[in-house]
Amino acid sequence: MSLALLADGALVLLVLGLAFWVNAAASGFAAVVGYVAFGLLLALAWMRLAAGDVALTEAAVGSGATGAVLVAAAMRLRAAADPPPSWPGVSRPSTPNRRSADGRDTPGHDGGGDDLAPPAPYSDSHRDVPGHDEGGKPGLSLRLAALVLSGLVTAGLAGLVLWTAGPAPSLAEAATRHLPGLGMGNAVTGVLIAYRALDTLLEKVVLLLALGGVWSLTRDRVWGGRPFPRAIPAGNGALILLARLLPPIGIVVAVYVLWVGATDPGGAFQGGAILTAMWILVMLAGLRDAPPIGSRRLRLAVAAGPAAFLAVGLAGFVLPTGFLSYPESIAKPLIIAVEAVLTLSIALILGLLVAGPAERPPDPAERLR
Amino acid sequence: MIAAPALLVLAIMAPATGVVLAFAFGGRAAEWIAIATTVAGAAIAAGIAATLWSTGLPLRYVIGDWAPPLGIALRADGLSAIMLLTSAVVMGAVVLFARETFAQRPGAPETRTPLIFWTMLMGVWAGLNAVWLAGDLFTLYVALELLTFSAVPLVSLEGKPETLVAALRYMLFALVGSVLYLLGCALLYGGYGTLDLELLAHAVRAEPVTVLAAALMTAGLAAKTALFPLHLWLPPAHAGAPAAASALLSALVVKGSFILIVRLWFDALPGVAGAGAATLLAAMGAAAIICGSIVALRQARLKLMIAYSTVAQIGYLFFLFPLAGAAGHWSRIAWTGGMMQLVAHAVAKAAMFLAAGLIGEALGHDRIAGFAGLGRALPVVMLAFGLAGMSLMGLPPSGGFVAKAMLLTASVGEGQWWWAVVILIGGLLAAGYTFRVLAPALAGGPVPLVAPIPRSRQAIVLGLAVCALLLGLVPLRPSQLLEVGRPVAMAVSR
């Protein structure tokens, strides 16, 4: 037993080492790379805590999708300082853009779509630009106060974790007792879809609002257009090969993860996240351009999942058991159907969140009225 | 008629459905969906409040028939009913007010601002109703996220650089608050195996895990409520947002996390927090009143002044903890006074922000120095601004007076007279920054109006201000509706 504990200890030390690296890394990009590695090791930790569903979600959404968003952001911030040769989605600081006093672009320097470039090169790593004072190094007193505060919270939590070492009160038995009624084998999916279905439904609305929030950062000129400053050119041979070979496998794996979610670790989120990964890969390889955010088809597909879940929930009113309850006889097929539609919508929403706001004007034909 | 408990679900699902439909159809449909949702929501809120008023019993709805601790229950008590009604009134006024600025021209291609505004408006309403009605701490976390994710885009809607920075700072504060709240939920679940408010109330003992959880959750929620030392994000965010949105943010969104602290201390963990913690919270509230009002006095721009006034008025709410904690007549008076302050401030602050929006549109700027002669140019708007100011000051015929009077008498009655002194100082300072705007407006001088303001929008603002006035007719004694569902021994701090 102590060998396993040793392995756990090593994993915990690695995870904590990466966490301190993320805080202490010199440049933003190095911190983000550290964070992605941290996320994947955390997925291992979740496996050690016997939480397969959470490990899948942490790896796919927690470190995968979050990592993609953060790496793209770090590249954009770093690219403004010393642009690397080629990286999709990078706005090159070509035409200096004179910003008028009250924030509107001076028409004269519009530079045809290139005005997205920031006016002054900025590097977030202190080493490169000597003497550049971006927001100043935090004073010693702030560091000390923060250290004391976080130390207190850590000590409190650690004390509690050690003090209450015994088994915690649990709902595992109650959850498994009702699973056969739902035709489910996986208790976590049962909790997500049935017992705490209201949380999952509201969380879908949160996803939609987050997407609305990201789209609201689009400039009015290019509303309805497509993300990424310019259509990403076809990558080199290796990326195109991967983008042609992997998606079919990925789609099969995603459907498998969705289907197996009823009995083993898996489910709508995890399947959706795998589909998102495939979609991003295809977009990055330049095989398919990002969709215009104004197209009605995209809007309907994005809203289909939450709408289906809401409809099934409201249909529950017909039953004596009320809102968000499933009829005993068709519980499993109904749940799988809702999860399938949810997976598609989640895949679209996560992908659009990674792609970000629109940055190119739409072609007038497909403008939504 | 739909069974009353089912109304609880519809109160959350109506705006949520609105968000999903606005997303699916977009364009002009978003506005019509928002208006339909407003009408439906108002009817549902009235239905719930009427049922509560007639039966005098709290409503409860178990989702999917999975009883807590496994499932989730929605619960509407007197406090929920009052806040549902307030949300419906303020939301209705904001929708009517915003129909002109965020109209989507028929036939023209869809533009960004109207779609985002109407979708986020319904998102805010779904979040608010979920906060008033949810009976489970994790569902309340998701409701808080609903509020944050729909309030941040409202702040950065106009796209100006300072509003984007304000939105980013607001989001960072809100997210830290949410994570600390979630940390507290984890500890409570570890300690008692459930997150349901009612089950927790019976199971909770004053042991380390509960105290640390309560401390973390209160700190997180105080950050989201912009309580005094943690208020830095509020003024730029609420001042930068468009007028209709900042009215909603200041009147209701900030109150969402406050109600969670009340649920936590009064419903879920009665008797856990010591008297010291309650006094600390009230002291921070007092500091908020004094510092917020003083900084508001020195603001050059109207919307920033009103935003700092929000920081100050929130301070009054925190007097609830030391005063309404113990069981007894005075604490019931303090409880009713605190809730009246919630409602009165919501209506008055919404009226004030909408009035500021009209002034900004009419003059093209909102620098208070340039308000000379505004009283003649926009009489109705300035009247509404004055009435709202009266409620903030606490002058007799207004809701603010009722709330502050009750808090005043309760604090004296319970022998904690120092809160009464702070309430009086707060009233004086509020009078200061209100008259600072009214004085130049009523003075002479030509006022070049940039744009005419239609009478209908002025009427909406005046209507809200009159509502704040009518709240003054509430009798100065504990109201039955607010007492519905309150545990008899409301001992917060022993």
Add this chain to the structure above:
Amino acid sequence: MTPATLYGLCSAVLVGAGLYGMLVNPQPLRKILSLNLLGSGTFLLFGVIARRGAAAGLGGDPVPQAMVITGIVVAFSATALAVALLLRVFQETGRPTLDQPAPKDGG
């Protein structure tokens, strides 16, 4: 010292590191990263509690695990929105920081 307790200590330190990074680091991108550390620490604490609640043939209590899944997806949406806001601030003002030079007192 069971594995669950070990991961409990790990979650406590993660929360501390995230809180420290959030308070000290001036740049928003680093604050967002620290926020994710703080979130991961909190979810790990849920996982430890779930592991200790293992019963009825399950490796862990499914209810907190389901909460963590919902939490991770909400945390991702928050990161995506915060990063999009940061990039837009960077495009508008050329500086990805929160302390912008005070805007001129324009109309």
Add this chain to the structure above:
Amino acid sequence: MMLLGDIATGLLVSAGVVFFLAGTVGLLRFPDSMTRLHALTKADSLGLGLVVLGLLPQAASVLEALKLVAVWLLTQLAGATVTQLVARAIWRGGGRS
């Protein structure tokens, strides 16, 4: 028969670990990023292959064994592509590490 399987697993997995170790040493010791990249991908893919091979006897069913092999193949595919991309980025970036 089971003993043979266990011995095979022990040997192959430890061989795999040795290759991983070699890859890491190569990562630390080699002068510039191109050679580090080379060492890393070669040693790690071989190491993973050996580990997977070693785990096959422990697999409960043929399906599980096929899943293990699928994991190895997918890692190969992804690893090779990423290495090619990083090498291209380094090369076009003027060869600086």
